[in-house]
Amino acid sequence: MNSQLTTYITLFCTSGILNLYLFIYVFIKRQQFTNIKNVFAVYCLSITIYCFAAAFGLTASSLEEIKFWTIIQYIGMPFSAPLGLLFIMQYLGVKITKPRVILLLAIPMISFILVATNDFHHFHYKSYMVHPSLGAPFSTIEIGIWYLVHGMFTFGSMLAAFLLLIFRWKETAKMYRPQIIALLVGQLVPMVTAFIYLIGVTPAGFDPVPMVLWLTSILYLWSIRTTRLFTVMPIAKDAIFHSISNGVFVLDEQYHLIEFNEAGRRMIPQLNKSMIGQDFKIIWKSITGVSDSFNLESVGNKQEMVLEIEIAENFYQVRTSTLQDRYVKKGLLIILTEITELKRLQSQLEKQAYFDELTQVFNRRAFFQHCGKKLEHAKAAQTPLTVILFDIDYFKKVNDTYGHMIGDQILKHVAQICQTKLNEVGLFARYGGEEFVIALEGYTANEGTEIANELRHAIELESLVAADLIVSITASFGVAQLSNNKDETLTQLLNNADKALYAAKEEGRNCVLFYSEKVNSINRRT
Template identity: 75%
Template structure:
């Protein structure tokens, strides 16, 4: 045995040992990995059989031994490239069905049978003889028709795996790209070597591919140990990233779009793969022009925004979180949660808590909450706050005469009339029963009297018409202005307005009285 032949055998065995180690290593740690470990283990096992059989083939001393070890090679070699393709497909999240597996592995099974029975049909090798110049274990072959089918299938699987990895390069986050590089070279090295062998550019007499497979094994070992292949990889995205209901958008450190999940695509139909690599602000401008409300500089924050995407009126909560490796920022994670239904329920609860069910204006609770703040602001700004308290004259008589249903109609009618007359900055609420209250910030009592008179005359001029009934309405008003005293409470101002209202009713109703330093006068 020549030293050159010994070198070839050593390289073949090295490739076989490394692939066997990979197979055993991944199997022993299978509980730490995802389902992709199964296809990878089979892939490594097929290469192991191929490499060891090729090494033993180089020890053959006659044609029969060469043929025997060639058959053993075909137990592994034709299966390695389709198993490698299945492994890459699973890694990238491409759906692997039973039908696809059968289609990919059917030709290798036929190739194995063809080689084992070649002496009967010569469809794989038209001729397989010992090299007349070099002698055993070197051989010379004349390929048959099935060899061409087998060769195209093998080369096609490696090329397909390589192209799939290239196509996913742009949309793969930088943290995963070392894995992609390792896998690309793992497919490229044997593919190029096989091509050189087919065109006669390698040493004659044997298949040189097992000689270089140790290099791919080293790359896979590096990917497993350094870049956490099988533990952190794009395939996890398919199981988790695309299945979560929240929209997730991933940006790199320069705020370029590098990934988004299916939920994001459903939220924003304009998102597509052509936008990958583009500046996110440019993309966002196309989604929503109101950019000043959203900033990528606010990391670890939660912002609430309403988007009118195709008139959907959806409301989203947006959270931003940095992607970091140690202290170094590697990118940004944007999480979008649709809260439309939550906001609807909140609005409904707020409506029930702060709005009068009958008249749909603020209730007493809401008035005290909002007006209490208005009084605080008025004291701080040294501006007046005027309260107008009024009730419907003879309301009890309407209830007793026409019933409570007509009384309810009357309350809604008065609320509607008042709402049209009141300035949008004024606070209007149902105070209780037939009483209503208005708060005007920044205006003195004289302005309050004018407003009260406008409302009083409007109510009197618009009687309630229900069915065949027409009921005339009047209302009495009491007006009080805050004194500016820092110790004054809202209850005190309301009490003053109530005293003025009492005087208005005592003096004949349908009039406005204003409170002033312990006495009331008619307007």
Template identity: 45%
Template sequence: MDSQLTMYITLVSVSGVFNAFLSLYVFFRRSEIPGARTFIIYTIALSIYSFAYAFELASDTLWKVKLWTVIQYMGMPFAAPLGLMLILHYLGWKVSRKGAAALLVVPSITWLMVATNDYHHLFYKVIRLKENLPSPLLDIEIGEWYIVHGIYTFSCLLAAAALLLSRWKQTRKSYRLQLFTLICGQLIPMVTAFLYLVGATPAGIDPVPMVMCITSGLYIWAILSIKMLTVIPIAKETIFDSMGEGVIVLDSAERLIDYNRAVGRMIPSLRPAMLGRTLDQVWTELTGASFPFIRQPDGSAEELAWTSNGMERFYEVRSSVLRHRNGEQAGSLLMLINVTELKRLQQELEHQAFYDGLTQIFNRTQFIRRGREMLAESLRLGNPFTVMLFDIDFFKRVNDNFGHETGDKLIVHVVSTCRRLLSADMLFARYGGEEFVLALPSSPLLDGSSIAERLRAELEAHPLLTAGGEIAVTASFGVAQAEIGRDETLDTLLRKADEALYASKRNGRNRVSEYAAQGPTPAMR
């Protein structure tokens, strides 16, 4: 056996020892290491591959070479798919039992093909020792299944490397050394195997088990120095990305350094290219304005409205400080919690509290609250303030004769008819049943009566159209003005308007009455 072959066997044996050490190390610390079982099986497969190949190189007969080749293939074809499963686990993607079994189908067939090759020659068409050489190098001709095995192995190695490379930009700098080590563990064997197949390595020698001495050494260094398997950053990032809450990470200079997928869904226009810019710069590019509120380090919440794809959403934004171990501020976190449904429920409840469910105008409670504020402001400024009450004439007959559904339609019809004549500064509300109220700030009694008359005439001119015909609509109105210089209240003013309303009813309905100092008087017909 020449010195060169001895060097090859030594390197291959060292690879086997390294992988055996990795397997034992992870086995004894399996409770601390995620995905330990996959890594143990992976390194055992590499150990079998390396040791068996070392014995193959040391063999002096074809029978021994074939025996160690069969043993070698108990590990070698399984290494690539097991490595892919290890990378998938590192990335945080769970491989099911069925998925794992599917990945191992081709390697299992490969081993069977090698073990029974003398009967079919589908893996090696020819396998013989080269003559007149001091070392037992092989002269082989590959068969059909060898090509299938090669394509599958390369695919697994390439897929694992591509998946790792795709996460390079998303991985924090402090964790990139781990990622680089794993990338090397996939790329080095793949490139070496390619060079072997194209004839760029010593003839008859498979260099892959030798270079695994390098990759296994890298793994040992990474595991012992940077806790490669104990701390799996990409799996942590997957957790970070799978959070339902959006998280934005800022450094001490308020620059955007990271965000998770939830934020990407919440704010689709946010792009990785914006990383490194300040929060205000990013927000200005997104919205044309700086970040909308001053963040509080105590975690107090602010509400952010964001419109995306024509839909408005609401997020509760909480800020917290990130600190180094020495207590210095390292940056901050912004957590965005989707409160859209809660906000809509709140708005719906507020709407129900403030608005009449049938007509969608203010209800009595909201009219009283706002009316008092408007009256107080008018009295303070010395402006006139008028209130109008009106109700639908003979409304009970409509309910009795046509049903409550038609009665509801009549109420809606009256509201829509009146709203066509009312301006935005007039406070219009349903006071109860078929009765309505209108507050007219800065309007004297005469103007209030004029508006009431226009409403009365409009209602009379527009009957309710139903499937059974027309239903005449009339209403009786009462108008009262707050007395300037007196401590008038809204309750008092409403009682005066109510007296004027009943004066209209007593006088034949479908008319407007004013409340004067001497009592209700007809205004006009």
């Protein structure tokens, strides 16, 4: 056996021993590793069989022995590339299903069967003989049609694994990049060697790929030992990061987008991977249509900020916090939580709490809450505040005559007339029963009386037409203005308006009266 052949066998055996060591190491430590170790272990075992069979094949002295060891090689060799692809897919978090596994392993299985039975059909090798000049254990072959299929599939599997790693590089955190580099080289070395072998550049008569597999084994072993390949992986981070229901966006210290999760992409469909590295302020403006939803610089100067925004008719709570290493700022974290349903429920509850169910105007509670603020503001600014209290004349008689359904329609009819006439001037609410109230900030009693008369005339002129009925409606109004007494309360002001309303009823209804504190009497204004 010449020294060159001995070198080849040594390198083959070295690759086989290192892969066998990896298989045993991963098997023994399997309790410490994630599920990815299963595919990796089978991957290493297939390479081990391939390398040792190739080494024993170089000791063959006849064509029968060469063929035998070639068949043994094919127990492992055709499976190594697709198993390597499955390993990379699982490492990167690509979904692996049974159909995919079966599809990837089907061609290797056919290759093994065709090699084992090649003498009967010659699909894999058209001819297989001892090399005419070098002799055994070197061989020369004429490839068959399946050899081409097998070769393209093997090369394609290694290329696919390599490209998957390349495509994931940009979005992989720096701490995981040494692992990616090791895996890239681990896929690149046998792929390049196989390509060189296929174009006939390597020494004739044998497959050189097992000679270089020791290098990939060392890289994998280094990754397992130093970068915790099977315990800390991008897929571990991704599994958590992308399973979060909140949208998460990570910015660097210059506010460039460096990462976002799947929930963020669902919330904002315009997002895509091409935006990584871009200025988030520009991205945000293109998404929301506005650039000042929140100021990143002001956010960045605070440890944490919470606000609400609206995007495409959906509501989100935005939480931001700075990312820093001790006292050095490293970037910004933005978390979006969709609160559209919560806002809808809040709106419903608010409507139930502050709006009259029948007329859909503010109710008594809402009036007191809003008018209380108007009263305090009017006192502080020394501006007039006028309150109008009115009710529908003879409403009980209407109910008794036409029924409560018509009575309800009258209430809605009157509320609609007032809303139309007021046109958002003042605070309008149903005070209770057939009684309504209006608060006019910045209006004097005289101006309030004029508005009340306009409403009175409109109600009188617009009869209710319903169920073949025409029901005439009138209303009585009481007006009161906030006095100069700083201690006057909203209850007292409403009480004065109620006195004026009572006097209007005494005067014969369908009229407007205002309360005059100076003379402590009720004066009629029509």
